[in-house]
Amino acid sequence: MxxxxxxxxxxxxxxxxGTSGRKTASxxxxxxxxxxxxxxxxxxxxxxxxxxxxxxxxxxxxxxxxxxxxxxxxxxxxxxxxxxxxxxxxxxxxxxxxxxxxxxxxxxxxxxxxxxxxxxxxxxxxxxxxxxKYQYRYLDYISMAGLIISAVALVITIVHHLKVNVCKTARERQGNFHAKLVLLYIYTTLLAFILLFLCGSDNHHKSYNVTSNLDLQTNKIPENSRHVEPDAGPCTAITALLHYFLLATFTWNSVYGTQLVLLLRSLRSSLPPYWTRLSHVVGWGLPAVIMAITLGATYSVNNPLNYRQEEFCWLAGVDQNKQFDFAKPMFWGFLLPVSLILVYNAVLLVVTALTTCKIDPKLRSTKKTTLWKKFLVCFSLAVLLGLSWSLGYLVLVSHAHAHHVLSIIFCIFQTTQGLQIFIFFTARTPTFRAALKHSGHTITSASLARAQTYYLWENFKKALSFESYKKWENSKSESTAMSEMNTSASCGEEMT
Structure with a gap:
């Protein structure tokens, strides 16, 4: 019971x-x-x-x-x-x-x-x-708004970066071209991750369970006490792409920080000749290897939930009791390599800060504005290296009220990372300000040109100036005088 x-x-x-109706002992x-x-x-x-x-x-x-x-x-x-x-x-x-x-x-x-x-x-x-029965997750309005703003900011950043640093001839390019190309890779991979997350993180092939249609004709032993629907395909593909592009963002962050330290420490304007090939192997190849190993080791068509989650398209991280499982790909396929990258990026930031903020002993004074600019350089580099992702590890180990507060802070920082990159690496640059100012002048000139399209005087195709206006006024007065003289003459003739 x-x-x-x-x-x-x-x-x-x-x-x-028995053949009779009597009950006998059996x-x-x-x-x-x-x-x-x-x-x-x-x-x-x-x-x-x-x-x-x-x-x-x-x-x-x-x-x-x-x-x-x-x-x-x-x-x-x-x-x-x-x-x-x-x-x-x-x-x-x-x-x-x-x-x-x-x-x-x-x-x-x-x-x-x-x-x-x-x-x-x-x-x-x-x-x-x-x-x-899964509780499918959807992006809340705060996360969606932050990601959309970051996506728009990254598009503007990429267009400006292409116009200023990439779409030029070799003679017009200034500085190390490969260093600027690495920045483009960072912007592109982060934008790809955000767009995929916005469009595909929600599982569109949801497994809605039907409990009333039990098959009573087939008495077949199930292989598992937990039934999992065979993989439909798109959600697993989205998970693999999200995994790859996010890891690629971190690896290219490390490549950029490494080459920045090499340039600062060696005081050279160019990188070693082998650096371009090595950076591409690390930036594009290492995430592909990690993603391929994670997918191949855990995925199967009949049990896709060993690789990804059902609630939304991302790596599996918890066991059947909804407890974090270190054997799941979320830990060793993402959290572990990202933690190593973040530690390496933190070391790069410290080395860059010590090199940048070093005060020459021969200088007798240092302006406060110079120190402020150095601080902005270090802070913007921390944003680009993705060090705010370290808050996610604090969210995993925190509990109760601290967990809630850290989750909100982490969400705000991560959803607006593209906006932060735009502010520090595009909006503050002189080239972007000059382009923005030029665009403002172009819009103003276009509006003025539309206002001066039609004229009533003879030389309407010429630009309007004070002299032409004066000439037009003189011609107007002369014609008025001639008409008055003609009127007076006619009146005199009538009087005669």
């Missing part, structure tokens, strides 16, 4: 073989044993997880075994709040095979959830297969 309800009902139909005995676990019935064909109770019911008939007609079993399994019954199999233990088998058993309709019919008495069990 459970909560006032019957958990199981067993009906055994016996035939005594000398038939029944015996039942309920095993609280399946320790004596281990099987490799069925993977039992947290939803299965593992209890086995054994029934035996003594006296006349041929008197047994059939056994009916009706179960009302306790279903967890976050699960639903997907399928089940009526089985008995075969000592010859040392495994569960469906021989002599079948499913039947039942007023309870599960019904079984068997034509023999042995060790019975019902192997469940449950589906988990």
């Amino acid at each position: 459970g909560n006032g309800l019957v958990d199981a009902l067993i009906y055994i139909n016996l035939t005594t073989g 000398n038939i005995s029944l015996g039942f044993v309920l095993y609280q676990n399946d320790g004596f019935f281990r099987t490799p064909s069925y993977n039992k997880q947290r939803w299965s109770s593992g209890r086995v019911l054994a029934a035996s008939v003594g006296g006349h075994e041929e008197a047994l007609h059939h056994v009916e079993l009706h179960f009302n399994p306790s279903i967890l709040n976050d699960t639903s019954l997907h399928d089940y199999a009526c089985v008995s233990w075969d000592y010859n095979l040392e495994d569960w088998c469906t021989k002599g058993c079948k499913k039947i309709n039942s007023s309870m959830t599960v019904g079984c019919f068997c034509n023999h008495a042995t060790n019975f069990a019902v192997l469940w297969s449950y589906s988990e």
Whole structure:
């Protein structure tokens, strides 16, 4: 019994073989044993997880075994709040095979959830297969607004960067071209990650569970107590691309910080000749290797949730009890390599700050504005190196109120990272200000040109000036005078 309800009902139909209506002693005995676990019935064909109770019911008939007609079993399994019954199999233990088998058993309709019919008495069990009810996640308005603003800011940054530093001839380019190209890679990979996250992170092929259509015709042993829908494809592809582009953003951040330290420490205007090839191998190749290993080691079509999550398209990180699992790809495929990159980037930032903020002892004074600019250089470099992602590790280890506060701060910093890059690496540059000022003058000139399109005087195609206006006024006065003279002459003639 459970909560006032019957958990199981067993009906055994016996035939005594008597021909008269008199009741005679049959000398038939029944015996039942309920095993609280399946320790004596281990099987490799069925993977039992947290939803299965593992209890086995054994029934035996003594006296006349041929008197047994059939056994009916009706179960009302306790279903967890976050699960639903997907399928089940009526089985008995075969000592010859040392495994569960469906021989002599079948499913039947039942007023309870599960019904079984068997034509023999042995060790019975019902192997469940449950589906988990997922709480699908959606981007909230704050995250969506921040990501959209960052995407627009990165588009402006990329267009300006292409115009100023890339789309020029070799003679027009100033400084180290490869260093500026690395910045373009950072902007591009981060923009690709944001756009993919906005458009594809929500799982559009959701596994909505249907619990009322149990297949009673097929009595097949499920492979797992947890039913997982086969992979539809798009969500896994989005997960792999998000994993790759986010790792590529971090690797290119490290490449940029490394080459910046090399230039500052060596006081040279160019990088070593091997640096271009090495940076491309690290920037594009290392994320591809990590993503490929993670995908190949954990993914299968029949069980995609070992690689990704069902709630939204990202790497799997928790176990079936919703606890963080270090064996999942979220840890060793993303958190571990990113933590190593962040430690390396932090060292690069310290070295750059010590080199940039070093005060020459020969100088007798240092202006406060110069120190402020040096601070902005270090802070903008910290933004570009993605050091704010370290807050995510604090979110993982925090609890209660601190966890909530750190989650909000982390969300704000990460969703607006593109906007921060635009402010520090584009909006503050003289070239962008000059381009913005030139665009303002162009718009003003265009509006003035539209206002001076039509003229009423003779030389309407010429630009309007004070002299032309004066000439037009003189011509107007002369014509007025001539008309007045003609009018006076005509009046004189009439008077005469």
